[in-house]
Amino acid sequence: MSTAPQAIEKPILLVVEDDAGLQRQLRWAYEDYEVVIAGDRESAVAAMRAHRPAVVTLDLGLPPDADGATEGFATLEEILLMAPHTKVIVASGHGARDSARRAIALGAFDFYQKPIDIDELGFLVGRAFHVAQIEAENRRLAASQQDAPLANLITGAPEMLKVSTMVEKVAPTDVSVLLLGASGTGKEVLARGVHLSSRRADGPFVAINCGAIPDNLLEAELFGYERGAFTGAVKTTEGKIELAQGGTLFLDEVGDIPLPLQVKLLRFIQERVIERIGGRKPIEVDTRIICATHRNLKRMIADGGFREDLFYRIAEVTISIPLLREREGDATLLANHFLHKFSAGRPGPSLRFGPDALAAISLHSWPGNVRELENRVKRSVIMADGTQITAADMDLADQPEAAIQTLRDARMISDRRTIGAALTATSGSISRAAKLLGISRPTLYDLIRELDIPQP
Numbered sequence: 001m002s003t004a005p006q007a008i009e010k011p012i013l014l015v016v017e018d019d020a021g022l023q024r025q026l027r028w029a030y031e032d033y034e035v036v037i038a039g040d041r042e043s044a045v046a047a048m049r050a051h052r053p054a055v056v057t058l059d060l061g062l063p064p065d066a067d068g069a070t071e072g073f074a075t076l077e078e079i080l081l082m083a084p085h086t087k088v089i090v091a092s093g094h095g096a097r098d099s100a101r102r103a104i105a106l107g108a109f110d111f112y113q114k115p116i117d118i119d120e121l122g123f124l125v126g127r128a129f130h131v132a133q134i135e136a137e138n139r140r141l142a143a144s145q146q147d148a149p150l151a152n153l154i155t156g157a158p159e160m161l162k163v164s165t166m167v168e169k170v171a172p173t174d175v176s177v178l179l180l181g182a183s184g185t186g187k188e189v190l191a192r193g194v195h196l197s198s199r200r201a202d203g204p205f206v207a208i209n210c211g212a213i214p215d216n217l218l219e220a221e222l223f224g225y226e227r228g229a230f231t232g233a234v235k236t237t238e239g240k241i242e243l244a245q246g247g248t249l250f251l252d253e254v255g256d257i258p259l260p261l262q263v264k265l266l267r268f269i270q271e272r273v274i275e276r277i278g279g280r281k282p283i284e285v286d287t288r289i290i291c292a293t294h295r296n297l298k299r300m301i302a303d304g305g306f307r308e309d310l311f312y313r314i315a316e317v318t319i320s321i322p323l324l325r326e327r328e329g330d331a332t333l334l335a336n337h338f339l340h341k342f343s344a345g346r347p348g349p350s351l352r353f354g355p356d357a358l359a360a361i362s363l364h365s366w367p368g369n370v371r372e373l374e375n376r377v378k379r380s381v382i383m384a385d386g387t388q389i390t391a392a393d394m395d396l397a398d399q400p401e402a403a404i405q406t407l408r409d410a411r412m413i414s415d416r417r418t419i420g421a422a423l424t425a426t427s428g429s430i431s432r433a434a435k436l437l438g439i440s441r442p443t444l445y446d447l448i449r450e451l452d453i454p455q456p
């Protein structure tokens, strides 16, 4: 039994040519393409709309200006306006090099001189299809990378890969997520990642740093107010919660919200309804809440600074983000990423890190985490003379001090890691974790406090 050969779709080549003889010749010349012919600007534009060819050959001498090039240029411009990535090969009459040059300046891909040599034109057409295909593939790749929810998260460290896997798992669900991490560790990057991989990705992502807004203004920022609600309330204003309707609300530094406001926030989370300050109308808001803090909320609960009921509402899933110095290799990786970002478009030869800068990057303890690294690289791009960035350009020249600090840090890092793992393995049970670690419960408590270890 024989199977019918599968029809392979040929790429479409649009030939814009008014000469009937040449039209016939070209129609049969290229068997690798589906040739579509157009004799003037109007039919060329119609064919573009109908077929979206990747490659077009265009005779500049089109009616009503068959002896000039105005109609040809107008057609070229319309094609590129409609589909800027089209590869247009223009045909110019003998001795019309200026026209060819102008066509290239307008965005034509290439040109050839009449009379037509079918083989030569075939070669140009083949090359144009090849380039068009590579460019289309690059655009597709770039778009898919841009759209990837965690595209902005640069990391090679296993600890962070675990974090991004967790983000990908919780994102499609509607659970509340609490991100625990020191300043500059990328909490907002991850919160955005959760939003972008969720069903709310088309809705707004509204971020508010509760620690940066004075207590007396925070309520108005979050809940909004009606005109005349207080002195200075000149017009009704929506709060951040309302602005996050249909999307995600990111409450950064949630531990900084004062207790009375915590009560109001809890009520919103339970009832999904808010009232603006000075307003009487309940407003329903459908939003997902992601919180973050660098504080130890469990300790705050014990000290009476944070409501336990609110904690359980905002922390259905908790994700702990490691410090930059705990992510092996990431400081160098990120430094190169930021160097690339900040030196793009800079005139002169490309910059790279010199050996002392690279040593400083891996020895420094990065108390300000990724944000500090980003700022230091930005600074170094401005300060660098020549092509090599030095440790001094990053303001990291005091190596011995950094190294000594690193030894102490190394112990802390290892202690944090081991204790964190024991707590995770025992689902946060202090007595079982202490047993696993071979230390007493009070010692473990002390270490948790001293090393500021978030508890799962």
Ligand SMILES: Nc1ncnc2c1ncn2[C@@H]1O[C@H](COP(=O)(O)OP(=O)(O)OP(=O)(O)O)[C@@H](O)[C@H]1O
Residues within 6 Å of the ligand: 152, 153, 154, 155, 181, 182, 183, 184, 185, 186, 187, 188, 189, 190, 252, 334, 370, 371, 374
């Ligand atoms: N893994 C990463 N890859 C690339 N850029 C990152 C990464 N982590 C953080 N950044 C960048 O570092 C800066 C700080 O990150 P982000 O604002 O997310 O941190 P944060 O933990 O929310 O900080 P803060 O607690 O101070 O608000 C941002 O410019 C962010 O784009």
